[in-house]
Amino acid sequence: MSLPVGTPATPAAIASTTPPRTAERRTGRLLRVALPLVVLVVLAAVPLFVAPFGTSTLSRILIFALFAVSLDLLVGVTGLPSLGHAAYFGVGAYAAGLVAIHWTAEGVVPVLVAAAAGAVAAGATGWLAVRSGGVYFLMLTLAIGELVHQLAQSLASVTGGSNGLYGIPTVRIGGTPLTLPGYVYWFVLAVTGLGYLGLHLVASSPFGGVLRGIRDNEPRMRSLGYSPFRYKFAAFVIAGGFAGLAGGLFAAQVRLVTPSEAGFTTSALVLLAVILGGAGSLWGPILGAAVVVLVRDALGPDLDGHGPLLLGIVFVLAVYVLPRGFAGLRDLLRRRPSPGETP
Template identity: 40%
Template sequence: MAAKSQVNLSQGNPSQATIAVRQPGQDNTTRLILVGLGLAAAVAAPFVLYPVFVMKVLCFALFACAFNLLIGFAGLLSFGHAAFFGGAAYITAHAAKVWGLSPEISILLGTVFAGLLGLAFGALAIRRQGIYFAMITLALSQMVFFMALQLKFTGGEDGIQGVPRGHLFGVFDLNDPLAMYYFVLAVFLVGFALIWRTVHSPFGQVLKAIRENEPRAISLGYRTERYKLLAFVLSASLAGLAGGTKSLVFQLASLTDVTWQMSGEVVLMTLLGGMGTLFGPVVGAGIVVTLESYLAGTNLPVPVVIGAIFVVCVLVFRRGIVGELQALMARHRKS
């Protein structure tokens, strides 16, 4: 591909013209190198770090990416995403333990349940905007929490414990930590690839238009409610995929997965890493999970420390960590 040239003419003196030549292929090459390094690091991670810790990071990274699809690209702030994450965890755990289904079918059922729940919640919530939308999602999520507390099959405060991991496709024993890790990694990559494709599709461009100026999108003939509902369902389904996978990793589905604190935690991960960026939620999830794991062995109040770090990052990195890095690189290219 031929290089594209940009000519900037100084005012009043054409002789001071500067010619900046950009090589589009260079950006793509850099991205491919970074992606390759990331994949190599992910493949080697269980040999360096505790596999369960890395699996937890991957599950919450997918959860944060799913949430970011809604808030970062559709402009919809949900305070109820824990309902999809935890609801899918319960369905997956019950299907695997009580019904004796295989892990892939159990996770699929949990994902479908989260998608249907997202369809019901979204049909009600998208009728409102702004803080009203957020409060409706929070109220609906609290209903799911109390149902999880009262229903018999959820185990109440004890949750569903001792969930069997089983054999993937009847072949791979997921009780083996390495087999389980690479299965979780594959789930994350599939979910992330789906989000990437969605964002870079015409549908994703319409979502961005709705986020920036919904009245103008309506004037162009787009039925914005349908687009927002579809984005809500897709986000809920991917959150359910993360929750169902997490229940197999820890062999547990509990009330912690459906509390409003879980919804707040995924907001924290997304804002910390960079809302509206693809890799920001992954970075934010890694930081939050690492801090929680590290601080758990100390006498420090974990929520207070994480909250203080979040405040500092919001004040210093207004776009989030990845967002600020991208802005810095963009300024560097322009100069």
């Protein structure tokens, strides 16, 4: 939920915004710097006020959000809708869990190993996947995801099979275990914050510009001398790395990794979070992820277990009410500033 520092405007956003007056532009810039800071401060203060369950729910939202934003780099920025992104999340989670159990639970070590493992797994499979496009890409990534899921299930001696990888120790910072949910939350907040920042830097770099170019008109980029395959592959590996990072945080926070972390349901939910939030904006998916996790974990149990029903209704309504996801809301707000808003 921390907003990006200096959000890069997507081409669509540029196209739909009329040239703003200077005052408005200044407000806009101020808002862009101030809002993320305010949100960050609020988020950092959460453990001081909110009870443990709320705090750990928020931790899960942050992790799922980082995962969703990493997918947005593929779906929204590069135009590659993946239905197997959970494979790399799962690989990262298992890697972090194994490192924490067998080697060290010291702070960032398992998490960085997770990111590396996610990137390596994405590299090993991505060269196959990015050769196709559209729905075929969707299905090929689905197949990769299911195969990874099945491997996690079958390699019981390493992964614990369907019982999951359990007994993951608490995260340590400087040798001190973080036993309280509030401290774990701060750890998660710090790493996800850096993760978002990293993804935004990638998306707003010239490299990100080329990815958007490929998304919008691949033949043109090819004729300009770019190799779409190499760029798509690089995007796939980077997205896999950040998904692995999120997976590593998941292992640290939940302390149990099961094959379903790499499976179809996780992949589908994260893709829906991206669409719900607004693909390509890099911040919309954060809200999409928040809705998905809140409905499933916080509201679901109070609905007699009919969380999926509510989720289904949310999806259907969102398609009509929020044509461009939550990200579309910002343009609405911008075009019609409410009277109460300070200029």
